[in-house]
Amino acid sequence: MEYREPRPYTFYLLAGLMGLFLLFLYGPMLVIYVLSFQGPNGGVTFPMVGFSTKWFGDILKPGQIANIPASFGRSMLLSSVVTILTVVISIAAGLGFRRRFPGAALLFYLAIASLVMPSLLVGFGIGLGFTLLGLPQGLFTSALGAQLTWTLPFGLLTMFAVIARFNRSYEEAAADLGASPWQRLRYVTLPLLLPGILGVAVGAFTLSYDEYARTTLTIGSYNTLPLELYALISSDSTPTLFAIGTVTTAVSFILITIVLVAIMRLQRSRRMTA
Amino acid sequence: MDPRFDVELVGVTKRYGPGKPAVDDISLRIPKASYCCLLGPSGCGKTSTLRMVAGHETITSGDVLINGSNVTGLPPIKRGTAMMFQNYALFPHLSCADNVAFSLRMRGVGKAERTRTALEFLGLVHMEAYASRLPAQLSGGQQQRVALARALVSRPKVLLLDEPLSALDPFLRVKVREELKRLQRELGISFIHVTHSQDEAMALADMMVVMQDGHIRQAGSPREVFSNPATSFIARFIGGHNVLPREAGLIAVRADRCRLTDAGAGLPAQVEAVEYQGGQVRIVVTTVNGENASVLLPDAEYDADPVEAGMHKHLTWAPEDERRLAA
Numbered sequence: 001m002e003y004r005e006p007r008p009y010t011f012y013l014l015a016g017l018m019g020l021f022l023l024f025l026y027g028p029m030l031v032i033y034v035l036s037f038q039g040p041n042g043g044v045t046f047p048m049v050g051f052s053t054k055w056f057g058d059i060l061k062p063g064q065i066a067n068i069p070a071s072f073g074r075s076m077l078l079s080s081v082v083t084i085l086t087v088v089i090s091i092a093a094g095l096g097f098r099r100r101f102p103g104a105a106l107l108f109y110l111a112i113a114s115l116v117m118p119s120l121l122v123g124f125g126i127g128l129g130f131t132l133l134g135l136p137q138g139l140f141t142s143a144l145g146a147q148l149t150w151t152l153p154f155g156l157l158t159m160f161a162v163i164a165r166f167n168r169s170y171e172e173a174a175a176d177l178g179a180s181p182w183q184r185l186r187y188v189t190l191p192l193l194l195p196g197i198l199g200v201a202v203g204a205f206t207l208s209y210d211e212y213a214r215t216t217l218t219i220g221s222y223n224t225l226p227l228e229l230y231a232l233i234s235s236d237s238t239p240t241l242f243a244i245g246t247v248t249t250a251v252s253f254i255l256i257t258i259v260l261v262a263i264m265r266l267q268r269s270r271r272m273t274a
Numbered sequence: 275m276d277p278r279f280d281v282e283l284v285g286v287t288k289r290y291g292p293g294k295p296a297v298d299d300i301s302l303r304i305p306k307a308s309y310c311c312l313l314g315p316s317g318c319g320k321t322s323t324l325r326m327v328a329g330h331e332t333i334t335s336g337d338v339l340i341n342g343s344n345v346t347g348l349p350p351i352k353r354g355t356a357m358m359f360q361n362y363a364l365f366p367h368l369s370c371a372d373n374v375a376f377s378l379r380m381r382g383v384g385k386a387e388r389t390r391t392a393l394e395f396l397g398l399v400h401m402e403a404y405a406s407r408l409p410a411q412l413s414g415g416q417q418q419r420v421a422l423a424r425a426l427v428s429r430p431k432v433l434l435l436d437e438p439l440s441a442l443d444p445f446l447r448v449k450v451r452e453e454l455k456r457l458q459r460e461l462g463i464s465f466i467h468v469t470h471s472q473d474e475a476m477a478l479a480d481m482m483v484v485m486q487d488g489h490i491r492q493a494g495s496p497r498e499v500f501s502n503p504a505t506s507f508i509a510r511f512i513g514g515h516n517v518l519p520r521e522a523g524l525i526a527v528r529a530d531r532c533r534l535t536d537a538g539a540g541l542p543a544q545v546e547a548v549e550y551q552g553g554q555v556r557i558v559v560t561t562v563n564g565e566n567a568s569v570l571l572p573d574a575e576y577d578a579d580p581v582e583a584g585m586h587k588h589l590t591w592a593p594e595d596e597r598r599l600a601a
Contacts, residue, residue, distance in 0.1 A: 172330050173363035177377035177428065178351035187376075191367045270366035270410055 029249070036242035044237045055243035068244065071228035078139055078224060079208040082147045086155040086204035087197060094159035095189070098168075112153040119213035122149050127217040142218035147211050151204040158203060162196030192270075195263045202259045206252070277342030279303045280432055280464035281310075281327060286336035288322050288488075295334065296322045298488035304466065304481060309458050311475035312468045314485035315511065320468045321436060323485070327466065328357045328434050341431050351377075356430035360437045362421035364409040370396060370420045371405040377428045395423040398457075415446050422454075426461070433458075435467045439474060451477055472512045476500070484508050501528075505600045516567040517599065524599040530570040531595040534559070534581060540590035543567065545581050557581060559589060 039050025059068050093111070097104060114122055123146050130142045137143075166189075174188040190197070212226045219227060232241060281304040288297040297319040304310045312320040325331035327338055329350040337346050345353040364373050372379075375392040383391075396402040399419035409417055418438065425433060438454070439447045455478055458465045469475055475482050476496045483493040492504040503509035506517045509526035516527050518541070534543070534557065543559040546566075555576040557569040567589060581587065 167361070167363070169359045169361060169363040170365060173357075173359055173365070174376070174380075176328065176330070176350045176355075176357045177424070178380045179376075180380070183380050187379075188365060192365075266367075269408055 029245075032242045032245045033249070035239055036246040038239040038242070042239065044239060044242070055239040056247070058238070058240045059243055059247065066223075066228045066232045068225070068228060068232075068240075071223050071225045074139055074222060075209060075225035078143060078147065079205050081140065081144060082151055082208040083201050083205045085144075085148060086151045086208075087201050089152060090155035090159040090200050091190075091193070091197065093156055094163040097160065098163065108156075111156055114149040115153040119150070120217070122146065123214035123217035126214070130218070137218060137220035139219065139222060139224075142220065143215050143224070146214040146218040147208045150211055150214055151207045154207060155200045155204050158200050159196065162193060162199075166193065195266045198259055198263050202256060277339075278305065279339070280306050280308070280341060281466065282337075282339040282342075283323070283327070284337040284339065286323070286326060286338060287334045288319070288326060288331060289334045294488065296488055297326070299336070300485075300488075300490050302483060302490060302493060304464055306464065307458075307462045308464050308480040309455065309478050310464065310466045310481045310483060311479035312466065312483050312485060313470070313472060313475040313479075313511075315470060318485040319488040320470075320485050324357075324434050324436055324466060324468045327353075327432070328355055329353050330357070351428070354431040355434055356425040356428050356432075357434040358418075358421050358425045358436065358438055360440065362409075362417050362441075364417055364421055364424070366409055369406050369408055370401065370412070373409065373420060374424045374427055376424065391427065392423075395427050396420070398426065399423045399453075414441050414443075415450060418442065418450065419453075422457070426457075430463065432464045432466060435465060437468055437470070439469070439471075447474075454478065476512075484511065486511075502597055503599065509597075509599060514570070516565075518561070518565055518567065519563070520596075522598070526597045526599055527591045527595050529556070529568045530554075532567065532569045532589055532591045533571075534569055534587040535590050537588065540588035543587055543589040545583050545585045545587060547583055548581065559587065561589060 034048070035044065035046070036055055037051055037053065038044075038048055038055060040052050040054045042049035062069065097108065126142055126146045126149075127137065130137045135141060170188055170192060171184055174184040179187065210226050211224075212230065215224055216227055216230075223231065229241065229244065281302070283300055283302040285299050285301055286297060287295050287299050289295045300319075300323065312323060314320045322331060326333050327340075329345070329348060333346055337344055339345065340354050350357070364370075365376065368376070371389060371392045374395050375383075375388040378388045378391060393402050393405060396405055399422050401416060401419050401423065404412060404416060404420070409420065412420065418441070435454075439450055442450060451474060454465065454467070467474075467478060479496050481493060482496045482499050484491045484499065486507055492499055492508050499508065500512060500514070503512065503515060503526050506524050506526070509515040509517050514529050516529055516532060518525055518527065534545075542562040545557060545559050547558040549556040549558070550573075553573060555571050555573055557571065557576075559567050559569065561567055569589070
């Protein structure tokens with residue numbers, strides 16, 4: 001038999017701590033998933049009164065307080081636009097910042113400063129600004145701006161890290177082989193940065209999709225999904241809330257798995273020389 | 275008119291900032307179809323010089339002429355040069371064939387012709403069997419050959435190689451070295467090869483250019499440079515020389531022209547170490563003035579009169595083997 005080094009007691013101590021952490025993290029979520037299959041006459045707490053998928057069906061019915069399908073559509077649309085803008089701006093900024101220019105450091109800190117500012121204040125400021133200037137508040141005006149103050153700093157930081165590891169000799173080789181600046185970007189730089197770009201896109205989408213604090217003060221008349229859910233929680237409670245949670249988790253999980261697998265495949269087949 | 279030189283540098287200077295320039299007002303003429311090695315320690319400006327010829331580095335002042343025409347401000351592709359990068363810079367997301375065909379694709383050549391030409395050039399470096407592989411699936415030596423094929427596809431007049439052998443193991447280095455020389459002869463174009471290894475430069479170069487501190491210290495055939503090093507730096511850098519102070523200044527004497535004798539003329543010296551090197555034996559000595567020197571003897575000659583560490587001898591050489599050094 002293979003000899004194994006005896007483990008110190010600290011190993012079991014830390015393993016126990018980790019177990020508790022996981023229980024705290026996933027325990028409540030597990031409860032929600034189970035309760036989302038509550039029977040038609042059951043409530044939002046245990047015990048389960050039978051088993052049904054009624055609450056999943058209820059998601060699609062527009063209620064008096066909340067219209068889940070419509071707000072979901074708005075959320076998807078807003079998050080998609082936020083993701084595209086974040087990706088495009090992060091790539092452009094990441095490539096641009098490779099060249100040192102006067103004020104580069106200041107500009108960088110200004111761009112990421114909104115990370116440390118309280119979200120509610122940022123949202124409040126943007127809402128106030130729109131009111132003062134008499135601009136219409138809405139999904140693709142104030143809310144879009146407010147969400148970008150949240151996703152862009154993350155996108156920029158990620159992209160800077162990705163581009164810092166990017167070897168410029170690939171671009172020089174492309175130029176040497178006659179690629180125009182545009183061809184260089186299209187055929188060499190972007191394909192090589194693709195794993196990082198996908199990462200930025202997933203991050204931006206997730207941050208935007210469940211953003212609450214900045215959006216709530218800038219959204220105008222029509223809510224995104226998180227705002228609609230909050231309204232739902234604070235008024236009436238049915239297992240529909242849990243069903244929404246289960247569906248959202250499943251969708252996010254599938255989406256993230258697909259992207260991670262794609263990134264891993266890209267990186268395994270390439271193994272870039274640094 | 276057919277120009278006599280493939281590459282001409284006229285007063286080329288590169289500054290990266292205030293202070294000493296990285297390349298300081300160098301001029302060089304590389305004759306047609308020659309293998310030119312830029313040799314020097316790191317930081318001597320050899321890579322900057324190569325990159326200025328390639329068009330990957332702006333030229334602070336001076337001119338670069340290729341095949342008689344001034345290319346100073348032109349982008350790389352308009353110069354008739356192609357560069358092979360130190361890490362090869364093969365595009366990791368493209369197969370070998372697509373890597374080699376890249377420049378054709380950028381020019382809008384059709385797919386069928388692109389593939390045909392790529393295979394032809396992969397054949398030139400004996401890599402056609404690997405056409406569909408990704409670079410990560412190749413060994414270092416194979417990657418190097420694909421990079422070579424990719425650079426040659428654009429049919430350059432001058433091929434620029436930045437430390438092309440440094441990533442290879444010593445055994446492969448010698449093999450690839452022969453291959454580079456063969457290709458250069460067959461293609462009949464000029465190669466400019468940057469290296470810090472004097473062995474490499476000696477073995478390959480028609481023209482060896484020794485650089486130091488942004489200056490060209492000496493340019494000529496390896497034989498000229500080795501038998502007549504201009505400065506003490508060159509004599510020490512290319513190796514095989516003893517640099518010794520005399521009344522009139524520094525001199526260099528080839529180690530294989532030095533001998534050890536028991537008495538009489540010559541510089542008193544103590545044997546420090548004896549290294550057996552196969553065909554020859556290297557004897558390290560310290561002269562009475564405290565300089566280090568070495569003597570290279572054919573093994574048969576050493577066996578006839580062996581020495582060992584600690585022995586007192588006299589270091590001698592023929593006066594005609596002395597070379598006066600500039601500095």
